[in-house]
Amino acid sequence: MKLIPLPAFSDNYIWLLHDQSHALVVDPGDAQPVLAALQKFNLQLQAILVTHHHPDHTGGVAALRQATGALVFGPEREAMPEPLTRLSDGARVQCLGLNLEVIEVPGHTSGHIAYYAEVPDQAPILFSGDTLFSGGCGRLFEGTPAQMLTSLKRLSALPDNTRICCAHEYTLSNLKFACAVEPDNDALKAYLASVQGLRAAKQPSLPSSLVLERQINPFLRTQRAAVVQAAQAIDASANDEVSVLAALRQWKNQFQ
Numbered sequence: 095m096k097l098i099p100l101p102a103f104s105d106n107y108i109w110l111l112h113d114q115s116h117a118l119v120v121d122p123g124d125a126q127p128v129l130a131a132l133q134k135f136n137l138q139l140q141a142i143l144v145t146h147h148h149p150d151h152t153g154g155v156a157a158l159r160q161a162t163g164a165l166v167f168g169p170e171r172e173a174m175p176e177p178l179t180r181l182s183d184g185a186r187v188q189c190l191g192l193n194l195e196v197i198e199v200p201g202h203t204s205g206h207i208a209y210y211a212e213v214p215d216q217a218p219i220l221f222s223g224d225t226l227f228s229g230g231c232g233r234l235f236e237g238t239p240a241q242m243l244t245s246l247k248r249l250s251a252l253p254d255n256t257r258i259c260c261a262h263e264y265t266l267s268n269l270k271f272a273c274a275v276e277p278d279n280d281a282l283k284a285y286l287a288s289v290q291g292l293r294a295a296k297q298p299s300l301p302s303s304l305v306l307e308r309q310i311n312p313f314l315r316t317q318r319a320a321v322v323q324a325a326q327a328i329d330a331s332a333n334d335e336v337s338v339l340a341a342l343r344q345w346k347n348q349f350q
Contacts (some may be wrong), residue, residue, distance in 0.1 A: 095191070095213050097259070099298050100127040105263045106150055107300065109221055111190065116140045118189050120209065120221045121261050125154030129161060141189045144168035144178075145223025146206040151261060169198075171205035179206060199225040199249065201242030202232030209250060217255040220304070225249065227260045228302035229268030229285075231313040233347065239340035243316065246339075251316050254305035265289050265299035268311075271349045275312040275342065277323045282310040312342055 096114070099107040102124045109120040110131055118141040122128050139162040142155055146169060153324055156173040159166055166178035167187050174180070181187070183198035187209065194211040202224045209221040224232035225242075226249050234242055269286045276282055285306065289299045308314050315321045316335040325332040325341040332341040 095192075095216060097219065097257070097301070098131065099259070099300055100131055101263075101298075103150060107261055107263060107298065108154075109259050109261075111219070111248075112137050113190050114191055118143060119158070120259070121145055121151035121223060122154035122158055123150040123152065125157035125161070128154060128158055132162070139164040141187065142166045143187065143194070143209055143221065144174060145208060145221065145225075145261070146203040147172040147174060148203070148224070151223065158349070169205040169207045172203060184206075186298055197248055199223075199227060199245035201234055201237035201239075201245045205234040206232075206237075206245075208249065210256070215305070217257050218251040218253055219257050219301075220249065220252060221258055222249060222260045224261055226258060226307070226311075226313075227262060227268055228258060228265040228289075228299060228307065229311050230264060230346065231271050231311075231343070234343055239343065240336045242313075242343070243336055243339045246313055250304065250308060252304055256304040258304060258307060259301045263298060263300070265302075266293055269293065271346050272310060272312050274349065275345075276315075276318075276320050279310065281306075285310050287293050304331070313339060316342070 098110045098261045102108050108122045111118050117137040120143045143264050168174040168178050170180040170182040181196045185196040187194040192211045194209045197208045199206050199208050226289045314322050316338045325338040329341040332338045
C-alpha cells in the first residue's frame with residue numbers, strides 16, 4: 095500500500111492511498127493534482143473521503159466524482175457536495191481491502207471526522223484533517239476547547255506507530271510555537287532540526303507518528319507541568335486541561 099501526500103494550494107496536502115491499481119483520496123480541495131496522479135500511476139479512484147466542510151477540503155469533490163465515478167464519504171452533520179454517504183462515529187468504510195473507522199473529532203468544525211485504518215504489514219494510518227497537526231491542532235472555528243480536548247485525547251489513544259496524515263504543511267510554524275511553550279524539550283528540538291532539513295530540501299514533513307506527537311505536541315501534553323506553567327503565563331486561570339488548551343490555542347492564534 096503506497097501513501098502519497100499531493101501538494102495543493104499554498105500548504106494543503108491531499109492524501110492519496112493506493113494498491114498499485116485502485117486508490118482513495120482524502121480531502122481533495124482541488125481535483126487537478128489528484129487527476130494528474132491517477133494518470134501518472136495508472137490508478138482507478140474508488141473513494142473520496144472528506145473530513146469536514148471547508149472549501150480547501152471539498153472543492154475538487156464534484157469534479158473527481160464526475161471524472162472517475164468514485165464514491166464520496168463525509169461527515170454526517172456538515173454541508174457536503176451531494177451525493178455522498180454520510181458517516182457518524184464508529185462507522186466503517188471498506189476500500190482497498192481496508193476497514194477505515196470513522197472517529198468524530200469536533201473542535202475545528204462542529205462535525206469534523208477522522209479516518210483510522212490498520213494496514214497489513216504497515217503502520218496504521220490516521221487521516222486527521224484539520225484536527226491534529228504535527229506539533230499542533232486546528233483553530234477552533236466552530237467547536238469549543240472542551241470538544242477539541244476530547245477529540246485530541248481520542249486520537250492520542252490510538253497505537254503508538256499510527257501515521258498522522260494531516261491536511262496542511264504547518265509543521266515548522268507549529269514547532270516554533272511548541273518551542274516557545276516547552277523550550278527545554280529535547281525531543282522537540284531534535285524534531286525541529288529534522289523538519290527544517292526536510293523543508294529545506296522541499297520534502298514534506300508528513301506523515302508524523304503518534305508516539306512522536308505525544309512527546310512534542312503541546313496540545314497533546316496539557317497535563318505536563320511545563321505546558322501548564324506556560325499556559326498560566328498567558329492566562330493565570332488556566333488550571334485544568336480545558337483551560338490550558340484554550341490558553342494555548344489563543345496564544346497560538348496570535349503567535350508569530
